[in-house]
Amino acid sequence: MHKLAVSAFALLVLAACAAPIPAFNAGTACEAESFTVIDGYAGARRGRCAVLAPNHVRLTILPEDDGYINPSPWYSFKLVPSAASEARVTLRYIGGKHRYIPKTSVDGLAWVPLDDENVRIRKKETHVDIELTLDDRAVWVSAQELVTPAIYDVWNRRTAANSDAELLLLGHSVGGQPIHCLVSNPTSKEVLFLVGRQHPPEVSGAFALFAFTETLLADTELANRFRERFQIISIPLLNPDGVLGGNWRHNLGGTDLNRDWGVFEQPETKLVAALLDQLDDSGEQLRVFLDFHSTDRNLFYTQDDTVPTEPAAFMRTLFANATPRLENYTFSDEAGPGKNPAVAKNYIYRRYGIPASTYEVGDESDRNAARAAAVVFAEELMKLMLEMPAPAPR
Numbered sequence: 436m437h438k439l440a441v442s443a444f445a446l447l448v449l450a451a452c453a454a455p456i457p458a459f460n461a462g463t464a465c466e467a468e469s470f471t472v473i474d475g476y477a478g479a480r481r482g483r484c485a486v487l488a489p490n491h492v493r494l495t496i497l498p499e500d501d502g503y504i505n506p507s508p509w510y511s512f513k514l515v516p517s518a519a520s521e522a523r524v525t526l527r528y529i530g531g532k533h534r535y536i537p538k539t540s541v542d543g544l545a546w547v548p549l550d551d552e553n554v555r556i557r558k559k560e561t562h563v564d565i566e567l568t569l570d571d572r573a574v575w576v577s578a579q580e581l582v583t584p585a586i587y588d589v590w591n592r593r594t595a596a597n598s599d600a601e602l603l604l605l606g607h608s609v610g611g612q613p614i615h616c617l618v619s620n621p622t623s624k625e626v627l628f629l630v631g632r633q634h635p636p637e638v639s640g641a642f643a644l645f646a647f648t649e650t651l652l653a654d655t656e657l658a659n660r661f662r663e664r665f666q667i668i669s670i671p672l673l674n675p676d677g678v679l680g681g682n683w684r685h686n687l688g689g690t691d692l693n694r695d696w697g698v699f700e701q702p703e704t705k706l707v708a709a710l711l712d713q714l715d716d717s718g719e720q721l722r723v724f725l726d727f728h729s730t731d732r733n734l735f736y737t738q739d740d741t742v743p744t745e746p747a748a749f750m751r752t753l754f755a756n757a758t759p760r761l762e763n764y765t766f767s768d769e770a771g772p773g774k775n776p777a778v779a780k781n782y783i784y785r786r787y788g789i790p791a792s793t794y795e796v797g798d799e800s801d802r803n804a805a806r807a808a809a810v811v812f813a814e815e816l817m818k819l820m821l822e823m824p825a826p827a828p829r
């Protein structure tokens with residue numbers, strides 16, 4: 436079932452070079468007889484390496500810091516063969532259980548999930564044995580596709596060049612990486628606001644954000660009409676340091692950014708806070724907010740009837756309209772009161788009373804289906820927003 440090559444970035448990456456290149460501690464290359472394990476690239480996480488046999492190493496995969504980390508154990512490393520062999524890599528997780536099906540790539544762009552028979556999970560999911568047939572090519576092995584800041588950089592610039600959106604620098608992360616947003620129709624007072632990649636491993640959500648944003652910015656009759664009325668602000672990558680470091684959850688400040696809204700202690704969330712204040716000051720009104728993530732299945736976290744939105748039942752109507760058009764994409768609407776005020780969607784709801792949703796794509800959901808679904812959700816969202824009455828001026 437996982438035989439699909441899951442990347443569509445071949446076109447993007449040819450020019451992926453504009454962001455400053457971060458310095459990595461490449462660690463010590465771990466040499467077995469038939470291959471060497473290396474890290475020291477954007478998104479790598481390899482941990483301590485023990486050579487157990489000429490073709491077998493064990494990697495101890497640890498989270499980025501001692502704070503609470505939700506169980507999303509990211510790993511990414513590269514095997515450089517010295518001879519064709521059957522390679523075996525054991526991952527031993529500390530502080531987490533196996534979650535992501537290993538994906539391999541020989542070019543860093545096209546990824547193929549390993550077959551079940553090559554992945555043996557044991558010891559209550561704290562260990563996994565990965566078996567790979569190596570030829571003379573180096574192979575990346577990664578929890579998810581490597582969608583790094585360099586790829587965002589290319590996607591951002593290409594998307595801005597192909598649309599009426601401007602690419603703006605919002606500011607910088609803890610580690611000094613740029614954080615950008617795409618903005619279309621900045622003179623409109625009604626805003627659709629999108630955020631992505633607060634959590635580094637959540638790559639399937641990134642694919643949805645790309646397709647969703649591209650649909651909003653497309654040269655179609657619907658999208659053009661939408662952009663005549665609405666402003667779009669999309670921040671595709673809020674946690675570049677976490678992505679570069681191969682973090683499980685946090686930013687470089689040891690913080691879960693999606694537990695920092697309203698608190699706004701981290702530079703990344705402070706940038707969002709400043710942007711929201713600026714929108715408020717200039718009389719611009721958020722109408723809908725979406726925050727893109729990944730979890731074990733496709734779902735949306737939304738407001739239930741105890742926390743009514745303006746307009747009422749907006750997301751429920753959106754799902755009813757979108758569902759008949761979806762193929763190979765099932766999802767659930769996890770409506771609730773949204774108790775934690777430091778989660779983005781809950782913060783935005785409390786501040787504005789608008790439909791604010793966490794858009795979660797399954798970790799292993801078919802990438803093409805997730806992209807196609809994002810197109811449908813974006814189209815139905817535009818139709819529904821165009822039906823919204825204009826807001827009362829404040």
Ligand SMILES: [Zn+2]
Pocket residue numbers: 634637693728729
């Ligand atoms: Zn998340």
